[in-house]
Amino acid sequence: MLPIRHKSIFKSRWIALLWAAGIVWTAVDYAGGRSQGDGNAVVSNDEMADVAAAANAFDAAAK
Numbered sequence: 001m002l003p004i005r006h007k008s009i010f011k012s013r014w015i016a017l018l019w020a021a022g023i024v025w026t027a028v029d030y031a032g033g034r035s036q037g038d039g040n041a042v043v044s045n046d047e048m049a050d051v052a053a054a055a056n057a058f059d060a061a062a063k
Helices: 007-011 013-031 047-061
Strands: none
Touching: 007 013
16 A cells, blocks of 8 residues: 555654655645635525534534
């Protein structure tokens, strides 16, 4: 799975740093980075109420 043996990853700090950077790069590539929008999304009060109701229902179900 990895191009190097697991035991040799953390013998060098630089290799460990490169390994961690690869994990972060993979996560960002998979999940995506920031949205490319302008960041000024408008959310209506109805949408906020729906989110609050769903969160409350989830919280109540967890108890």
